[in-house]
Amino acid sequence: MGIKEWIIPQDRQFFDLMERLAETVLEGAELLVGFIDDYTDVGSKCHQMKEIEHRGDEVTHEIYELLNRTFITPLEPEEISRLASALDDILDYINGVVHQMHIYGIDNTDPHMIELSKIIHLSVTEIAAAVKGIRIMKDPVSIEERCIEINRLENLADDVLGHAISDLFRTDDAIEIIKLKDVYENLERATDKCEDAANVLSDIAIRHS
Amino acid sequence: MGIKEWIIPQDRQFFDLMERLAETVLEGAELLVGFIDDYTDVGSKCHQMKEIEHRGDEVTHEIYELLNRTFITPLEPEEISRLASALDDILDYINGVVHQMHIYGIDNTDPHMIELSKIIHLSVTEIAAAVKGIRIMKDPVSIEERCIEINRLENLADDVLGHAISDLFRTDDAIEIIKLKDVYENLERATDKCEDAANVLSDIAIRHS
Amino acid sequence: MGIKEWIIPQDRQFFDLMERLAETVLEGAELLVGFIDDYTDVGSKCHQMKEIEHRGDEVTHEIYELLNRTFITPLEPEEISRLASALDDILDYINGVVHQMHIYGIDNTDPHMIELSKIIHLSVTEIAAAVKGIRIMKDPVSIEERCIEINRLENLADDVLGHAISDLFRTDDAIEIIKLKDVYENLERATDKCEDAANVLSDIAIRHS
Numbered sequence: 001m002g003i004k005e006w007i008i009p010q011d012r013q014f015f016d017l018m019e020r021l022a023e024t025v026l027e028g029a030e031l032l033v034g035f036i037d038d039y040t041d042v043g044s045k046c047h048q049m050k051e052i053e054h055r056g057d058e059v060t061h062e063i064y065e066l067l068n069r070t071f072i073t074p075l076e077p078e079e080i081s082r083l084a085s086a087l088d089d090i091l092d093y094i095n096g097v098v099h100q101m102h103i104y105g106i107d108n109t110d111p112h113m114i115e116l117s118k119i120i121h122l123s124v125t126e127i128a129a130a131v132k133g134i135r136i137m138k139d140p141v142s143i144e145e146r147c148i149e150i151n152r153l154e155n156l157a158d159d160v161l162g163h164a165i166s167d168l169f170r171t172d173d174a175i176e177i178i179k180l181k182d183v184y185e186n187l188e189r190a191t192d193k194c195e196d197a198a199n200v201l202s203d204i205a206i207r208h209s
Numbered sequence: 210m211g212i213k214e215w216i217i218p219q220d221r222q223f224f225d226l227m228e229r230l231a232e233t234v235l236e237g238a239e240l241l242v243g244f245i246d247d248y249t250d251v252g253s254k255c256h257q258m259k260e261i262e263h264r265g266d267e268v269t270h271e272i273y274e275l276l277n278r279t280f281i282t283p284l285e286p287e288e289i290s291r292l293a294s295a296l297d298d299i300l301d302y303i304n305g306v307v308h309q310m311h312i313y314g315i316d317n318t319d320p321h322m323i324e325l326s327k328i329i330h331l332s333v334t335e336i337a338a339a340v341k342g343i344r345i346m347k348d349p350v351s352i353e354e355r356c357i358e359i360n361r362l363e364n365l366a367d368d369v370l371g372h373a374i375s376d377l378f379r380t381d382d383a384i385e386i387i388k389l390k391d392v393y394e395n396l397e398r399a400t401d402k403c404e405d406a407a408n409v410l411s412d413i414a415i416r417h418s
Numbered sequence: 419m420g421i422k423e424w425i426i427p428q429d430r431q432f433f434d435l436m437e438r439l440a441e442t443v444l445e446g447a448e449l450l451v452g453f454i455d456d457y458t459d460v461g462s463k464c465h466q467m468k469e470i471e472h473r474g475d476e477v478t479h480e481i482y483e484l485l486n487r488t489f490i491t492p493l494e495p496e497e498i499s500r501l502a503s504a505l506d507d508i509l510d511y512i513n514g515v516v517h518q519m520h521i522y523g524i525d526n527t528d529p530h531m532i533e534l535s536k537i538i539h540l541s542v543t544e545i546a547a548a549v550k551g552i553r554i555m556k557d558p559v560s561i562e563e564r565c566i567e568i569n570r571l572e573n574l575a576d577d578v579l580g581h582a583i584s585d586l587f588r589t590d591d592a593i594e595i596i597k598l599k600d601v602y603e604n605l606e607r608a609t610d611k612c613e614d615a616a617n618v619l620s621d622i623a624i625r626h627s
Contacts, residue, residue, distance in 0.1 A: 068624050103584050166312050174383035174592035178599070181387070206277050371521050378523055383592035390596070415486050 010066060011074035015135040017063045018080075021087050022124075022131040024056040028094045029117075029124040035098055036117045039109045046102045053095035060088045075134070079204050083131075086197035090124065093190035097183060104179045112164035116157055116187035123153045123194035130201045140209035143201055150198035157191035219275060220283035224344040226272045227289075230296045231333075231340040233265040237303045238326075238333040244307055245326045248318045255311045262304035269297045284343070288413050292340075295406035299333065302399035306392060313388045321373035325366055325396035332362045332403035339410045349418035352410055359407035366400035428484060429492035433553040435481045436498075439505045440542075440549040442474040446512045447535075447542040453516055454535045457527045464520045471513035478506045493552070497622050501549075504615035508542065511608035515601060522597045530582035534575055534605035541571045541612035548619045558627035561619055568616035575609035 031052060035045045063084040067077055075083075101109075126146040133143045164184045168177055240261060244254045272293040276286055284292075310318075335355040342352045373393045377386055449470060453463045481502040485495055493501075519527075544564040551561045582602045586595055 068621075099580070103580050103587075105584070105587055162308070162312050166314070169312075169314055169384070169388070172384065174387065175587070175590065175595060177384060177387055178592065178595055179587070203277075371517070375521050375523070378521075378593070378597070381593065383596065386593060386596055412486075 010070045010072075013066055014063070014070075014074050014080060017059055017066065018083065018087075018131055019128075019135070021056060021059040021063065021084060022128040024052060024059060025087050025091045025094075026124050026128045028052045028056070028091050029121045032094050032098060033117045033121045035101075036109045036113050042102050046099055049095050049098045053091055056088060056091040060084050075204060075208065079200065079207075083197065083200045083204070086193065086200050087127070087131075090127075090190060090193040090197060093186060093193055094120065097186040097190065100186060101183055104182070106179060106183065110180075112160060112167070112184060113187065115160050116164075116184065116191075119153050119157045119160070120187065120190050120194065123150050123191055123198075126150050126153075127194060127197050127201070130198070130205075134201065134204055134208070137205075137208050140205040143205040147198040147202040147205075150194055154191045154195040157188050161185065161188040219279045219281075222275055223272070223279075223283050223289060226268055226275065227292065227296075227340055228337075228344070230265060230268045230272065230293060231337040233261060233268060234296050234300045234303075235333050235337045237261045237265070237300050238330045241303050241307060242326045242330045244310075245318045245322050251311050255308055258304050258307045262300055265297060265300040269293050284413060284417065288409065288416075292406065292409045292413070295402065295409050296336070296340075299336075299399060299402040299406060302395060302402055303329065306395040306399065309395060310392055313391070315388060315392065319389075321369060321376070321393060322396065324369050325373075325393065325400075328362050328366045328369070329396065329399050329403065332359050332400055332407075335359050335362075336403060336406050336410070339407070339414075343410065343413055343417070346414075346417050349414040352414040356407040356411040356414075359403050363400045363404040366397050370394065370397040428488045428490075431484055432481070432488075432492050432498060435477055435484065436501065436505075436549055437546075437553070439474060439477045439481065439502060440546040442470060442477060443505050443509045443512075444542050444546045446470045446474070446509045447539045450512050450516060451535045451539045453519075454527045454531050460520050464517055467513050467516045471509055474506060474509040478502050493622060493626065497618065497625075501615065501618045501622070504611065504618050505545070505549075508545075508608060508611040508615060511604060511611055512538065515604040515608065518604060519601055522600070524597060524601065528598075530578060530585070530602060531605065533578050534582075534602065534609075537571050537575045537578070538605065538608050538612065541568050541609055541616075544568050544571075545612060545615050545619070548616070548623075552619065552622055552626070555623075555626050558623040561623040565616040565620040565623075568612055572609045572613040575606045579603065579606040 028049065031045065031049055035042075035049070063080065067073065067080055073080060126149050130143045130146040133139060133146075161184055165181065168180055168184070171177065237258065240254065240258055244251075244258070272289065276282065276289055282289060335358050339352045339355040342348060342355075370393055374390065377389055377393070380386065446467065449463065449467055453460075453467070481498065485491065485498055491498060544567050548561045548564040551557060551564075579602055583599065586598055586602070589595065
């Protein structure tokens with residue numbers, strides 16, 4: 001690193017990396033929807049998911065490294081690290097649930113899982129668009145609207161989880177309950193992580209508008 | 210927002226909102242005790258709980274908004290946001306466990322649940338009193354004493370949880386174990402969240418005394 | 419506290435306390451390995467573990483207290499509190515899993531538990547050495563290498579957990595699944611907490627080198 005890199009604002013690099021991270025999370029969410037919708041070739045899809053998650057980790061790491069060697073940042077350093085960490089967390093949950101279904105030996109997916117995966121995909125789509133929006137910051141209102149939509153989707157996921165668990169306890173196969181409960185809960189937690197990311201994006205939109 | 214609001218300290222508003230939030234958490238804790246003690250009308254009590262939790266969310270949101278548009282705050286901005294978030298978390302857990310019991314179709318409550326709900330209520334009572342205390346900050350020692358009591362209650366809840374789980378594994382109904390274990394654990398987690406709030410309150414008492 | 423203590427750097431005390439905390443976590447990790455390897459006298463070993471955890475809490479508390487009354491700190495205050503809290507979390511998980519095995523009435527340990535406990539022990543050994551390294555900060559590269567090793571160990575623990583859970587679901591004893599799943603997961607979570615500590619140590623090494 002030269003002194004030049006340290007002093008000259010690295011705005012473009014930060015926004016490029018953050019968009020790349022958001023696109024990687026979106027790739028993960030797309031794989032998840034396909035995985036649950038067409039539950040075949042489970043092992044090979046797990047492998048692809050792992051590769052996406054690994055790429056996400058690398059971009060997150062690059063963001064932290066750039067942060068450590070840059071003096072003038074386009075957003076507060078804490079905002080950058082919170083956003084990167086929130087995006088990374090979403091991908092961790094998506095990756096985690098895909099592997100969990102494989103490890104648990106789950107044989108079939110069901111409408112609750114399909115619905116939850118679609119909610120995750122919609123949330124991540126909003127997040128990726130909002131991340132693009134913070135670069136220009138011409139339209140903080142549209143970022144706010146996306147964050148409100150992500151909150152709505154998180155509440156919806158809560159309801160879907162409630163119905164899924166309620167249905168589950170009407171069966172009497174304890175081992176099936178153990179397995180599916182974890183899968184439903186972790187899908188719902190991915191939407192909590194989307195809400196965390198939305199909260200950071202909303203803070204950024206408010207402070208920099 | 211006018212420039213005036215931004216410059217003139219908004220101390221009274223901050224403390225008013227924080228006390229309102231603490232009172233709302235206390236309302237939730239009172240409903241929880243009643244819910245577990247007299248486990249009837251479960252659906253309608255869940256509805257009331259949801260309404261309390263919603264009010265708590267709104268006050269929390271107001272605190273963050275005031276923080277975003279105020280320059281001179283009566284406590285460090287980070288202290289305010291940590292405290293609001295800790296109080297909100299307690300209410301989330303209380304609300305979560307009430308809904309969980311409903312969704313899981315739990316038929317009866319038991320002495321372990323009653324004991325845990327009373328511990329939560331006692332802790333939140335201490336927290337609400339300590340939150341009142343930070344406005345005047347005439348008596349940091351009494352805030353410290355309340356925080357020590359909340360820590361003691363959290364340790365007590367740990368012990369109650371241990372006994373409850375130990376008892377539970379003496380039965381051989383796996384589905385009942387799955388359900389009750391989650392309820393006990395989430396009740397205990399609410400006391401962990403009380404301890405988090407106490408830690409923030411204790412930091413504030415130390416720094417501003 | 420005198421004004422002198424507030425102004426004169428308390429570097430030695432900070433590093434002494436942090437090393438003492440890391441050594442206490444290492445003591446906990448050693449007890450854990452012995453506990454799982456030779457699963458006898460479970461009650462009395464739980465008691466010893468509780469005592470170690472209690473000492474860890476006290477040192478953590480001393481670090482926070484020193485932080486509150488010191489003006490010039492050898493690392494950023496936030497780095498000190500993050501590191502203390504990360505070390506304390508590792509010990510909490512180690513203590514938690516030991517008590518859990520006792521409360522759950524687990525009769526035997528197995529090769530998965532042995533492997534996970536050894537991974538925890540290796541990670542904590544690296545952490546304790548890295549904590550020693552930040553005092554002198556002559557060799558940030560060796561701290562970095564230890565952090566990379568801790569990351570590798572966390573990935574390894576993930577794989578071990580996957581195999582353990584996969585094996586577990588091949589049995590058909592639901593209550594055994596409930597118990598062992600919690601134990602395996604909490605052992606693996608202790609390695610996540612080691613990774614959190616490594617991330618703080620790595621940040622410190624980068625910023626202060």
